[in-house]
Amino acid sequence: MKILKFGGTSVANAQNIKLVLDIVNTKAKENKLVVVVSALSKVTDLLHQASIKAANNDESYKEIVAEIEKKHLDALKALIPVSEQSGLLSHIKRIINHLETLLEGCFLLGELSNRTTDTILSFGEVLSSYIIAEALKQNLKNSGYKDSRELIKTNNNFGKAAVNFEISDKLIADYFATNESQVVIMPGFIASSLDGINTTLGRGGSDYTAAIIAGALNANDLEIWTDVNGMFTANPKIVKQAQPIATISYQEAMELSHFGAKVLYPPTIQPVLRKNIPILIKNTFEPEAEGTYISNKVTSQINPVKGISHIEHITLITLEGPGMIGVAGSSKRLFEVLSQVNINVIFITQASSEHSICIGILNSDAETAELAINKAFEVEISQNKIDPCIVEKNLCIIALVGENMKNHQGLSGRMFSTLGKNNVNIRAIAQGASERNISAVINERDVKKALNTLHETFFEENTKQLNLFVMGVGNVGEKFIEQIHQQKKYLKENLKINLRVIALSNSRKMYFDEEGISLKDWKSLVENGEKSDSDTFISKVKALNLRNSIFVDITANDSVSKTYDQYLKQNIAVVTCNKIACSSAYYNYKNLKNLSRQFKAPFLFETNVGAGLPIIDTVKHLVASGDKINKIQAVLSGSLNFIFNNFSDTYSFHDVVKEAGVQGFTEPDPKIDLSGVDVARKILILIRESGYQMEIEDIKNNSFLPIECMSTTNNDAFFKSLITYKSHFENLLAEAKSKESRLKFVATFENGKASVGLEFIPKESPFYNLEGKDNIVQFYTDRYIDQPLLIKGAGAGAAVTASGIFADVIRIGNI
Known part of the structure; x- marks a missing residue:
């Protein structure tokens, strides 16, 4: 039958x-x-x-x-x-x-x-x-x-x-x-x-x-x-990648059902377990699906974890005090009190010092439990031997379940490390002697992140899902999205990185999709999105609370750079090509670096210097390996190099600056490039990454622009001034020719001092043949004394900058 x-x-x-x-x-x-x-x-x-x-x-x-x-x-x-x-x-x-x-x-x-x-x-x-x-x-x-x-x-x-x-x-x-x-x-x-x-x-x-x-x-x-098609490795409504479990033991099924696997009512197993009657869970709407077979057999498999489950709406009640140490019967009294008011205890943990006992119950029972416990221990509380019970609501219990977990070392470490990396705070831990279940109490708002992160670690072949929140989808941003769309399949198959773009924003509109934005028609989605607002953007990112979240700033906006600390404090990584934050006041730069370490949230800004060139990464490796950087010489502005390489007797300074803007080499405000401010920021970042403390004001800026050009208030006025001072620029070019030199805007750091400015570069210099929009950096260190470490390549352009941002995102995926 x-x-x-x-x-x-x-x-x-x-x-x-x-x-x-x-x-x-x-x-x-x-x-x-x-x-x-x-x-x-x-x-x-x-x-x-x-x-x-x-x-x-x-x-x-x-x-x-x-x-x-x-x-x-x-x-x-x-x-x-x-x-x-x-x-x-x-x-x-x-x-x-x-x-x-x-x-x-x-x-x-x-x-x-x-x-x-x-x-x-x-x-x-x-x-x-x-x-x-x-x-x-x-x-x-x-x-x-x-x-x-x-x-x-x-x-x-x-x-x-x-x-x-x-x-x-x-x-x-x-x-x-x-x-x-x-x-x-x-x-x-x-x-x-x-x-x-x-x-x-x-x-x-x-x-x-x-x-x-x-x-x-x-x-x-x-x-x-x-x-549904049986019991799943996690709740499929919360974890989209959850998979059906083909076979499972009675004990494993009991653990999962107790911890919220709604497909099976927990007491169900008891009557069939004693008779060794197997249970088959099937889907009415897909009767041909295999389903889950529950029996007394423990199946051997590579993964010792069978499933991850959870119970929501949990309250932790802690009873503690010196009056409990060495006093027999404290636990008995506590549980008797709860039994008398018909409260079921879901979770128990006790410190070996006997100073405290922590229990987990349903939120709905919290008030009754608190009153009953405080009344039962009112004498000890009045004598300050025991504290009034501590009540913490709106928590959740998550559990790893598997019969074979007892035979594998390091599962607890992997579980807690995974949660820690995503800033999921663990309030309490319990593990039975059978080692069939490892339970942890976390904040209820973190349950989705925790379940997805753990499922990723234990069931998805170490595929890591990265959730991107991108602000700034202009020239560079558009290239960045194109590169993600092109490489998404490759990353998933070869690097086990699953990239999802959750939010996109420009200066006017922003669009969010928790399941991931379709990159085929992202422009129309953003155009039809809601009004762009930085505070709302931050609030939505925090509210979604997704695992492995990365805020990507592809703007040159000062106010956006001031929001990085809010992301880092929420364990949200920051990837940026915006140089303002790292070249702002030194205390702000250090604060961001410290927050990154404190909250285990990567803060990467490789594209701040040299676009896609591995310049900052090289500095980090030199410093980490114990080398000391003593001198830096560099051409750090691809836009200025493009301008001076193309400036000639037949191609006016005004026209070549215009062309650099069209090509996307200059900032929206070209004065930022031509004034030397952009280069000063870049050398400042390299100096700081080399281990030195310096402010932007400490860098001497030998500007080649006339004061009148610098005093203009808009782009139209600025370009008119370039025409007005045409002879000034022609004289610079003529002087360079007379010296058989080329004009290059050079940044230098040596003996604790830094400067930026236009220089006449002789033929014997490695800077002389720097073509197009290329950058070059020379590092003189304790190890590179006579011959400097040299990095050279394209240092401007939407595509290379986007690739540098992309590389930083991939670095986070590989952490």
Whole structure:
């Protein structure tokens, strides 16, 4: 004999019930069946709402009853031929009338007892099982119906009654010993006490009903039919990459179900475990899917972790004080108090010093527990031997589960390291001696990040998902998005990095998509997005709280650079080509570096100097390896190098500066480049990264621009001034020719002093043949004394700058 149970979504409506009937009819050809069904989807919630409203003298409960009645009548009419509906419809209405009478009593009395609640909630399964049984008879005449309340007997603990297995097993066995039906439909969830009063087995108790019957009948197996393809490695609604688990042991299934795996009600395993009856979890809507097979076999596999689960809405209560140390019975008193007020303890941990005991309970029990504990220990509290209990709400328990975890070292370390890297604070830890479960209490707002991060670590072949929040999608930003789109598949397959762009923003609009923005049409999405606002952008990034988040700044905006600390404090990495932050006041630069270390959030800015060239990275390696940088000489402005390489007798200074802007080599305000400010910022960053403290004001700027050019207030006026002072620039060019030199804007650092300015470079200098928009840097160090370490290459342009930003993002992916 097989026992099948169908959950609420499987019998949500007539369409779904037809799928259930197809499965039952197919399986009934080979086996006798007992089919346990839940209430129609959401009906139990509606019954609960109606009872609360009635007890609160809210007449709108009648509207809910009308909705429940319509739901069942619609299902019956769709499943039963019209010629046979009359008597069945009358029966449904009689049941509804009974429900209305009970609710009217609650309304008149203004109260709702646990006993009455159980009776009201039982109507969901009574109605659904009756309709399904009658629908089955249309095609399978040798089928019947049995009310579970006649076979399953419990105590009077209304709401979650305890089953009397000795009596129930005998009643079940005796009934089915003489029953000839090929299929018997039974309602789940409901039972009755020994004196015949309605009881329920707890929310999700239909699974339990099926398991009780399976155990009593020594069934071949128990099939739980639901709306997912078995138990998953994590909640698939939270972790999109979660995978079905093919096989799992009873103990592992119990651990996962206890920790929130909603596909299986935790007590379900007990009745079948003692009889060694396997459980198969199947999907009503994909019956061909393999599902999850639960048995007493522990399968050996490479990954010792079978699943990651969680319980939300947890409160931690801590009882501590010197009066607990060495005092026998403190724990006993604590748990007795909680038992007396019927509070279930979900999580326990105690310090070996005996100074404190920490327990986890549901948020809904927190107030009751706090009052009861403080009252029980009021004498010790008044004597300052024990502190009033500490209550911390809105937490969550996450758990790694696996039977083979005990045979593998380092799992706890990997778990806590993974959470720590993503700034998930652990409030408490518990691990049993069986090592089948490692549990940790975290803030509820971090649960999505924690589950996804852990799943990534233990189940996704170390594929790391990076979530990018990009501000600034102009020339460089556009190239950056193109490169991500082009390389996304390669990164996932070869570097195990899964890149997702979650947000894009320009100066006018911004667009967010938690599931990742489609990069095929990102421009139209941004254009139709909401108004751009830096504060709102930051708030949304924080609220999403995604793992491995990276803020990418592709602007030259001062106000944006001032937000980096807010991201770093939230463990959000910052990648930027914006030089303002690292060339601002030294204390701000150091603060950002310190925040990066403190909150384990990378702060990378390779493109601040040399676009895509590995200049800053080289400095970091030199310093880290113990070398000392004594002197730096560099041409650090690709735009200025482009300008002076192309400036000639036939190509005016004005025209070549214009062309540099068109090519995207200069900043939007070209004065930033031509004034030397941009180069000063770059050499300052190199100096600071080399280990020296310096401010931008300490750098001597030998500007070649006339004061009048520098005094202009907009680009139009600036370009006019270049025409006005045409002869000034021509004289510089002529002087360079007379000296057989070339004009280069050079940055120098030596003996603690720094300067930037236009220089006449002789032919023997390595700077002389620097073409196009190239940069060059020479480092003289303790190790590179006579011949400097030289880095040379393209130092400007949207594509190379974007590639440098991209490289920084990949660096974070490889951390």
